[in-house]
Amino acid sequence: MASIETYFPTGIVTGDAFCNREHEREYLAKRFQQNAHVVLMSPRRYGKSSLIAQFTVEQNVPFSAIDLLPATSGKYIKNAIINGVTQLLDAIMPRMKKSKQRLLAHFAKMNPVIELSAFGQRIKLNPDDKTDEETVMKLLMSLDEAAQEMNKKIIFVMDEFQQIALVENSHSLEASIRHAVERSKNVFYVFSGSNRTLLEDMFNNMNRPLYHLCDEIKLNRISEDYYIPFINNAAKATWRSTLADDCLAKIMALTECHPYYVNRLCRSLWDSSSLPDVEFVERTWQTYIEAQKIDWVADMISQLSINQKKILVHLAKNPNIQIQSKRVANKVGMVGSSIQRTVEILLRGDLIYKDNNGNYRVLNPVIKAILANDKYS
Numbered sequence: 001m002a003s004i005e006t007y008f009p010t011g012i013v014t015g016d017a018f019c020n021r022e023h024e025r026e027y028l029a030k031r032f033q034q035n036a037h038v039v040l041m042s043p044r045r046y047g048k049s050s051l052i053a054q055f056t057v058e059q060n061v062p063f064s065a066i067d068l069l070p071a072t073s074g075k076y077i078k079n080a081i082i083n084g085v086t087q088l089l090d091a092i093m094p095r096m097k098k099s100k101q102r103l104l105a106h107f108a109k110m111n112p113v114i115e116l117s118a119f120g121q122r123i124k125l126n127p128d129d130k131t132d133e134e135t136v137m138k139l140l141m142s143l144d145e146a147a148q149e150m151n152k153k154i155i156f157v158m159d160e161f162q163q164i165a166l167v168e169n170s171h172s173l174e175a176s177i178r179h180a181v182e183r184s185k186n187v188f189y190v191f192s193g194s195n196r197t198l199l200e201d202m203f204n205n206m207n208r209p210l211y212h213l214c215d216e217i218k219l220n221r222i223s224e225d226y227y228i229p230f231i232n233n234a235a236k237a238t239w240r241s242t243l244a245d246d247c248l249a250k251i252m253a254l255t256e257c258h259p260y261y262v263n264r265l266c267r268s269l270w271d272s273s274s275l276p277d278v279e280f281v282e283r284t285w286q287t288y289i290e291a292q293k294i295d296w297v298a299d300m301i302s303q304l305s306i307n308q309k310k311i312l313v314h315l316a317k318n319p320n321i322q323i324q325s326k327r328v329a330n331k332v333g334m335v336g337s338s339i340q341r342t343v344e345i346l347l348r349g350d351l352i353y354k355d356n357n358g359n360y361r362v363l364n365p366v367i368k369a370i371l372a373n374d375k376y377s
């Protein structure tokens with residue numbers, strides 16, 4: 001019998017647990033064929049890592065993904081890239097000793113050694129103490145030479161890439177990466193991250209080294225049209241029946257199709273031995289929200305400024321309004337310019353987003369539900 005773990009596992013999802021993203025997968029596959037590198041952006045937990053994971057599974061080529069979120073220095077970034085490069089080298093390493101040596105010759109200046117461990121052979125690179133940016137450039141260029149030598153296409157993913165912009169020598173690191181990436185023939189790069197203000201500046205600002213290096217994908221939520229058949233498929237596998245229409249509509253309305261929260265809610269629903277009805281969906285979501293409130297939402301809300309809170313509460317209670325209207329200004333007691341400024345801060349902080357109709361909405365459905373229940377404003 002299909003389990004929760006088949007359709008709604010925690011963490012990165014692929015295979016049966018992966019819903020849609022057809023256009024994005026097709027787009028990535030085309031870019032991969034052309035070796036036209038990509039930058040993938042979305043608010044947190046919309047599914048960047050899952051999309052990349054599903055895409056690499058489908059391409060069936062060696063890939064490596066490094067996470068730069070903890071990066072605070074050029075050294076960290078260099079070490080993370082060394083790690084990614086050695087993983088890819090391990091994956092394309094030929095069996096024959098001679099061929100191995102030929103491949104490693106591309107890394108001769110980095111003192112490559114092959115170590116034997118419980119997991120088999122592993123390559124270790126020990127680059128000389130040159131500057132971090134020089135090492136990064138050499139590493140990436142040598143990786144491409146090695147992939148060309150093996151006639152292999154490979155994928156290198158750098159997640160939370162915007163962190164590079166925050167380290168001390170960011171400009172020269174970005175320039176080194178550009179130098180290697182634009183010459184790359186066999187390594188396909190995907191840069192991703194959730195801080196869109198920083199990422200957009202890195203890739204769209206003419207004065208930055210990475211200007212127009214990549215094609216851009218902005219990931220949105222998954223539409224109901226895809227979620228409903230996906231959820232019903234999981235329901236049939238679990239209870240031999242689809243969910244009632246009102247029940248499905250409730251799941252979509254409460255989570256607002258935010259992929260992480262659809263998964264969270266369904267995970268709890270799929271714990272039930274009998275087919276959930278609409279009341280059960282509501283109760284389950286309410287319990288989840290209460291737990292989140294104690295866990296992190298109350299803290300987060302307490303850190304907002306009064307104006308930010310006013311706008312967020314107003315948007316939580318009135319999702320389809322024009323926030324810049326006079327009526328709203330009167331209602332929240334703020335002048336237009338102050339509303340404008342607050343909206344920009346909330347947008348940059350991913351607390352709100354602009355929907356397809358051009359209205360601003362609270363981004364996180366849990367925060368929204370908690371603020372919409374606020375009885376005193």
Ligand SMILES: Nc1ncnc2c1ncn2[C@@H]1O[C@H](COP(=O)(O)OP(=O)(O)OP(=O)(O)O)[C@@H](O)[C@H]1O
Nearest residue numbers: 011017018019044045046047048049050259260263
């Ligand atoms: N295509 C999908 N189908 C089904 N569920 C998905 C899909 N994409 C994402 N999810 C759900 O959303 C959650 C978050 O996805 P993922 O970790 O891939 O997002 P992310 O954008 O990389 O997040 P972060 O910003 O935290 O790195 C997953 O754990 C999964 O439950």
Ligand SMILES: [Mg+2]
Nearest residue numbers: 048049050159
């Ligand atoms: Mg991720």
